[in-house]
Amino acid sequence: MFTSRPFFASLAALAMTAHVSAAELKYADQGVKWTQASRTEFYSLDQGARIMPFAWIKALRHPDGARFLADGLGRYGYLPNPDSETPGLPVGFLSASENSAQYFSMTCSACHTRQIDVGGVSWRIDGGPALVDFQSLLNDIDLAFKKILSDDAAFKQFAQDVLGGDPTPRELQHLRRDVDVWFAPYDTIVRKSLPSPGWGVGRLDAVSMIFNRVAGLDIGATHSRIIENNITWADAAVRYPFLWNAPIQDFTQWPGFAENGDDILGLARNVGEVYGVFGVYRPKQTILPNVIDYLNDSSLNYPGLMRLETLIKQIAPPKWPWSLDQALVSKGAEIFNRDPKNGGCAKGCHEIAKGAPRVCNFQGTWRTPLEDVGTDSREYQVLAREAETGVLNGARIAFIPGVDKPLKPKDKIISILGLSVIGSIIEAPLHFGLDVFQPILDDCLPAAAQASPESAKLLVRNKLAAALKNLYTKPAAQPSFKYESRVMQGIWAAAPYLHNGSVPTLADLLKPVAERPASFKVGTAYDVESVGLAKEQGAFSTLYTADDCAKRDSGNSRCGHTFGVNLTPDEKKALLEYLKSL
DSSP states (O other), X not given: OOOSOOOOSOHHHHHTSOOOOOSEEEEOOOOTTOOXXXXXXXXXXXXXXXXXXXXXXXXXXXXXSOBGGGGTTGGGTOOOOTTOXXXXXXXXXXXXXXXXXXXXXXXXXXXXXXXXXXXXXXXXXXXXXXXXXXXXXXXXXXXXXXXXXXXXXXHHHHHHHHHOSSOOHHHHHHHHHHHHHHHHHHHHHHHHHOOXXXXXXXXXXXXXXXXXXXXXXXXXXXXXXXXGGGOOOOOOOEEOXXXXXXXXXXXXXXXXXXXXXXXXXXXXXXXXXXXXXXXOOOOEEOSSTTOEETTTTOOOOHHHHHHHHHHHHHOOOOOOOSOOOHHHHHHHHHHHTSOGGGTOSIIIIISOOBOOOBTTBSSOOBOOOEEOOSOOOTHHHHHTOEEEOGGGTTOOOTTSTTSOSOOOSEEEHHHHHXXXXXXXXXXXHHHHOGGGGHHHHHHHSOHHHHHXXXXXXXXXXXXXHHHHTTSBOOOOSSSOOOEEOOOOTTGGGSOSBTTTTOBOBHHHHTSOGGGSOSEEEESSBEETTTTEEOSSOOXXXXXXXXXXXXXXXXXXXXXOOOTTTTSOHHHHHHHHHHHHHO
C-alpha cells in the first residue's frame, strides 16, 4: 500500500532509546533581543492546544511500565527545559489551565527548537527545525490507550494513578466514558493519517494533519463530529522550517499558499497551526441560516498566540559558533551574488529584497519568491484535496473576498481551512471583546481610532478584511510545483535540505542529483565541513531513503535545485564558507 516511502530504522527500537545529548550545553548567539527571559517564555507559553487532561499523561505508561513523562519525552528527541513551571516537561510542552482544569499541551517551540552535537558539545538553536520523532509519540500514545481500554488491569492501574486511592465504581465508570469519548477521534486520526513506515526524525506532514484534523474531526454533523472519509494518509512529509525572519516573509509554508508578513496574517498562520495540534475547534450552525459560531467551545488562546509571534520576531538567525576563513567568506559572497546561471544563489531567489506591502506592517516585508526548481511535487496533491464540508456547508463571510462564496457540500479542503481560520479571527472580538486584539490595534490603527470604540471596531473589521482577503490561494491545475525561496540567514542550522529534507548537507546539495546520497541517517550529530548532518549518528536517529527524479511525486525525491552543481571544488568550498557566515 505504501510505495515510494522512506525506509526507517526500527521505530520500535527507536521508541525505547532515549535521546542522549552531549555532556555540555551551549546556546547559539541569536542576537541581543533574544534573552533568557524570552527563551523561557517561548519554551512554554500556552497557545491553546489541548492534547488530553494532564493527569492522564502523568499516569500514562509504556509497555515496560515506565511513565511517558519519566524521561521528559527524551526518547522522541524532545529537549530538556530546566525552567519549565512543571518539572519534567520538555521544551514546547506545558500544563495549560482552562476552566479550572489542567491539560497536557504543546506550543510552537516543540517543533521549532533544535539541538546539534559537535565535539562533545550540544548547541541549542531556538527557532530551528526540531530533530524529533513526532509520529512515534502519536503512535505510542495511541497504543497505550488501546491497552488501557482493552486490559482491565491496565485500566485499573491508570484509574488509580489518575484518581488516586481506590476509585469507586461510579468514578471508574465516568473515567472510562471520558477516555472512550476522547480516544475515538484521537485513534481515528492516528489510524487513518499516519503512514507506515513513518515520517522519522525531523520530518512531518503538517499540512495533511491540519487538513485531517479540521475536516476529519471537527466539522461533522454528528455528535462525534468525525467525518472519516475526509481523512487521508499524511504521506507528503517535509522538514520543519526555521522561524527566524518568518514574521517578515511575504509568504510562508513551503508551497506559499498563505500570505504572510503582518500581525493579522501571522495570527491567521498560528490559528491554523493550533487547529492542527490539538486545538479544540467545534463550529456550529446558529439559528440564522448558514451563519456559523466558529468559536463555539474553542480553546484558542489569542493573547498567547500574539505574544508568541512577538517573541518569534526577537529570534535572530544563529551565528556560526566556530571559526571562519574570512578570505573564503569574501570569495563565497561573490559567488553567492552571481547570476544563478553562473552558480549564484541570491538574485531572484535568496536575496534580501523588498516584498509585498501589508496592511499592518509599515516596515515592509522580505520578498519570498515561489519557484519551481524541479523538487518533489507531492505536497501539491495535498493542496488539491476536496472534502465534505459538514456543518460548514453553505457558510461564507460576505465581506471578505476569497471566502465570500458559500462552501458547497463538497469543496476544496483549503477553502474549509481558510474559512475556519478567518471566521475564528473575525469572530474573536464578539466573544472576547475588542481588547483581545490590542497588540494588533497598537501597531495597526491610528490613535484617533483607538479613542472611539465604534470607530476602532469598524477599522478592525476593515483591516482584517483587507489583510485576510487573499490569505489562502487555491492551487491551480498546472504542471508547476512552486516552493518558497527563503533568505539564507542561519541556513547552516537547518539541515537536511530541500523542503522535504531529502539532502543531508549543503555540500551534497551542490552535487548533481545522481551523486547526492540515496540514503542517510537523520539525527543530532553535525558535520561542520559539509554543513549539515554527520554521516554517523547516535542511537537517536532514523534512516532516510531518498528517491531519484523518476519519482518526483513520491514525497521523498532528492531531485531538483541544481544551482551551483557546476562550480569548481574551490568555488563550492568558498560558497559553503559564506553560507556558514550568514
